[in-house]
Structure formats: C-alpha cells, structure tokens
Amino acid sequence: MFVVLLTYTAPIEEIDYVLPDHADWLTKQYEHGNFLASGRRNPRIGGVIITKPMARGKLDAILATDPFSVKHMASYEVIEFSPTRTAPELRAINEAVVH
Template sequence: MFIISLTYTAELAQIEQHLAAHRQFLDRYYQAGVFLFSGRKEPRTGGIIIAQAAGRDEVERIISEDPFRQAGIADYAITEFIPSKTAPDLSHYAGA
C-alpha cells in the first residue's frame, strides 16, 4: 500500500485550472481499484492519495498521468507501507 503526498508548487488559481482533469484522473484509478482514499490537505497545500498497487514502479507510472504532474504544478512524495493493524471494516487490507 502507498501514501502519495502531493504538495502544490503553484498558486491555487493555477491548481484550479487543472482540478477537473485531476478529478477525472482520480476517478479512473478509483474505478481500476488502485486508489482507496484521497483528499485535500488542510491547509490547502496539496493532497493525499492512499493507493493499493503492485509496486512503486506502478505508482510512479500512474502519477506520471496526473494532470498536476504533467503541468508541473505539484511535487509528489511516495511512502510504501504494509498495514499491520486496521479497523474491523478494513481488515482485508491488513498485511496486504
């Protein structure tokens, strides 16, 4: 499992110009079963995506498709982790 942390490198007005395309990108990978959670950071300096992918290479390939990345308006930090404890409703992710 992966935590993808986006940090905006442009003004919010420029982020807003690419937001609809970014949401379509998110929708594509939710439908593919890769993205599990996502949302804005507070304060609004970027966002977080929780993903279940085969490996870091897959995550990097997916990120390369993000309109924010293509426009050069966000930096990305990828952290891989292995869930060892979860809420009961999420137990199927433990040890994934």
C-alpha cells in the same frame, strides 16, 4: 500500501484551473481499483492519496499521468508502509495484514 503527499508547486489559481482534470484522473484510478482514499490537505497546499497495495513502479507510472504531474504543478512524496493492523473493512484488500 502507499500514502502519497502532493504539494502544489503552482499558484492556487492555476491549480483550480486544472482541478477538474485531476478529479477525472482520480475517478479513473478508483474505477481501476488503485486508490482507497484521497482529499485536500489543510491548509490547502496539496492533497493526500492512500493507495491499495501495488508495486512501486506501477504507482510511479500512475502518478506520472496525473494532470498536476504532467503540467509540473505538484511534487509528490511517496511513503510506503506495511500495515500490521487494519480495520475489518480493509482486511479484504490489505494483502499485508498479519492474522
């Protein structure tokens, strides 16, 4: 699984202009079953995405299609982790859980 930290590199006014396209992109990623959660960072300097388990190359390809990435408006820090404990609701999707 991955946690992706987005940090805006463009002024917030430009971010707000592209935000609807980013929201549409997020919707598509949820529909494809790639993401578990996403939202704004506080303070509003970027966002956070929690992914389902996948290959790092697949995630990199997905992130490259984010309108913020395409327009060079955000940087991405990708943190890979292997959950050893999860809430019962996540066990069905977490291939890394040790029982």
